[in-house]
Amino acid sequence: MNAIEVNHLSKSYADFEVLRDISFTIGVGESIAIIGSNGAGKSTLLKCLTRITEPSQGSINIFGDPILKFRTGALRRMRSSIGVVFQKHNLVPRLSVLTNVIHGDIGRLHNVSKFPLAGIRNWGQISASNRTRKKAMEALEMVSLSHLALQRADTLSGGQSQRVAIARALMQEPNMILADEPVASxxxxxxxxxxxxxxDLCKNKNITLIFTSHNVEHALEYGNKVLAIKNGRLSLFKDSNSIEIKTLQAEYD
Amino acid sequence: MTDGLIDIDKKSELNNLPRRYKKISITRYFIYLALIVMVIWSFQGSQFSFEGLLDSTQYFKRFLGEAFPSIGILGENEHSITWKDTFRYTRELIETFQMAFTGTLLGIIFGFILALLSSKGLLGNSRPMRLVQETVKALILLFRTVPDLVWAIIFVMLVGLGAFAGTLTIMVDTIGFCGRFFAEEMEDVDKSPADALESCGATKLDATFAAVVPAAMPGLITTSLFAFEKAIRGSVILGLVGAGGIGMSLNALFNWMAYDRAMVIIGMIFALIFVVEQVSQYLRRKVTQNEEKRI
Structure with missing residues (x-):
């Protein structure tokens, strides 16, 4: 089974086509770098993979499931198994680091209970279960920030805050993490x-990692494969060992 | 002027001078005209006149004379205030405060719930949800636009004279105020953390309470404090229609033309409002300063 199979994916807004006929397959545990100039469609592609943006055409299978056919419940369940890390980190500013990490565990509560308010215990660290709090501290330990657990998220440095966002994603125990320009800021x-x-975290836990970047060196170093998008089309999809830096730079012309 | 640094006699370029005034369009001209007409028309309708003010000097004198009797008369006057009266007025003042506090608290709670239900896209974007949002918005508008005295008259009719009617009035007034501004504050918050939570399996309700409400909290607190200040000011006047509090005594004293006593009550009201506003202002400043320090 593959982690992701995308077939003939297209996305257009009114009369503007952002993604055109994109197809690729990603294996479990691989790390993929997506590159391309601003507006090429990288972020849209990532958003389509969790249906934050609805694709116009094509099919997406994630771990074998045809996610475009999912209804609300199944979609939410699927999302709870995919970690997402954003360029802007998107932590809740006034809450503690620990609470922000615990938020990553809200989805699991809904997976085990049908009660619509099931997530309520994980709204803050005060009410979370002991097990969840321990797990969150463990996740913070993995990004070496457990000493900041009770500090407010808006007092962190950029690097710290992105590491908290990674811990939040790990909290979901995801089998895949999507990261949209995780280090651009x-x-x-x-x-x-x-x-x-x-x-390293993703490799150790066998998590499939898909990240976008403008940094071609990062793409080659941290991506097993590099996927390039140019004007909404897939223009390159190759093993990073067989790519030269110049080829990638050319993708930005 | 030929030896000046800037030669202003250079004839050829002078027709480049910019206009002093912008040309105004004919519609705008009529709008200005209408504004002027409205000012004149309103002054006429409102019977505002300086003569009226000046002609009433004798009434002014009488009122002031009775409101502030000279020290000598104090004590023998039929209106002179005994300890018993002082206690009664103080009790009524406390009742006013209690009305305002209870009413504001209930108003904040219900206003918050209505604000959640009326905020665009906060708890959902489906068609039935949008219908709920529009309906609740209309309800909040109704609460806010009907003046509090009108609510007071209605509630006195429904639950009888006294503080309960006043408390209900303040509650409804606060729901209208908080419902609107809470919703605005929650709509203005950066939604990306909430979206992030949704993208990892949280529901809209989770995202609202775990991300939007905490981020909007300073705004919610300052709005609540404003609501309380407004309620304290409003609660004083509710007694005029029998809805409890010190306003009832004030009204009675004016009816008996006991202006000197009324002055005492006005002084007490002033002191209460002054203290509440100062405390509230201090707290609001603390909240904002606290936020500035963090960022």
Whole structure:
């Protein structure tokens, strides 16, 4: 079984076609870098994979499931198994680091209970179960931030806050993580740190990692394969060992 | 002027001078005209006149004379205030505060619930949900637009004279105020953290309470404090229609033309409102400063 199979995927808004006829397959545990210039359609592609954006045409199978056929409940369940990390980190600013990590576990509560308010215990760290709190501290330990557990999220540095977002994604015990320019807002040193931590965590846990980046060196270093999008079309999909940096730079012309 | 740095006599370029005034369109001209007409028309209708103000000097004198009797008369006057009266007024003042506090608290709770239900896209975007949002929005509008005195008259009719009618009035007024501004604050919050939670399997309700409400909290708190200040000011006047509090005594004293006593009550009201506003202002400043420090 493959982690992702995308067939003839297209997405258009009114008269503008963002993605055109994209097909690719990603194996379980692989790490894929998606590159392409601004507006090429990288983010839209990622959003289609969790149906935050609805594709116009084509099919997407994730771990064998045809997710475009999912209704609300199944969709939410599918999303709870996919971690998403954003360029803007998207932590809740006024809440503690620990609470933000525990938020990653809300989806699981809904998976085990049909009660619509099932998620309520994980709205804050105060009410979360002991097990969840321990798990969250463990997740923070994995990104080496457990000492900041009760600090407010808006007091963190950029690198720290993105590591918290990664911990939140890990909290979901995902089999796949999608990351949209995860280190674009960080300085080069923090960016390298976060990226290699991210890569190692995913490799160790056999999590399929798909990330977009403008940094071609990152793409080659942390992606087993590189997928390039140009004007909404798939223009390159290759093993990163067989790619030269110049080829990738050419994708930005 | 030929030896000046800037030669203003250079004839050829002078027709480039920009216009002093913008040309106004004919519609705009009529709008200005209408505004002027409205000012004149309103002044006429409102019977505002300086002569009226000046002609009433004798009434002014009488009122002031009776409202502030000279110290000598104090004590022998039929209106002189005994300790018993002082206690009664204080009790009524406390009742006013209690009405305002209870009413505001209930109003904040219900206003918050209605704000959640009326905020665009917060708890859902389906067609029935949008219908709920529009309906609740209309309800909040109704609460807000009907003046509190009108609500007071209605509630006095429904539950009888006294503080309960006043409390209900303040509650409804606060629901209208908080319902609107809470909704605005929650709509203005950056939605990306909420979207992030939804994208990892949380429901809209989870995202609202775990991400939107915490982010909007400083705004919600300051709005609540404003609502309380407004309620304290409003609660004083509710007594005029019998809805409890110190306003009832104030009304009675004016009817008996006991202006000196009325002055005492006005002084007490002033003190209450002043204290509440100062405390509330202090708390609001604390909340905002606390936020600035963090970011």
């Amino acid at each position: 960080l300085d080069p040193v923090a960016a390298n740190e976060v990226m290699s931590l991210f890569y």
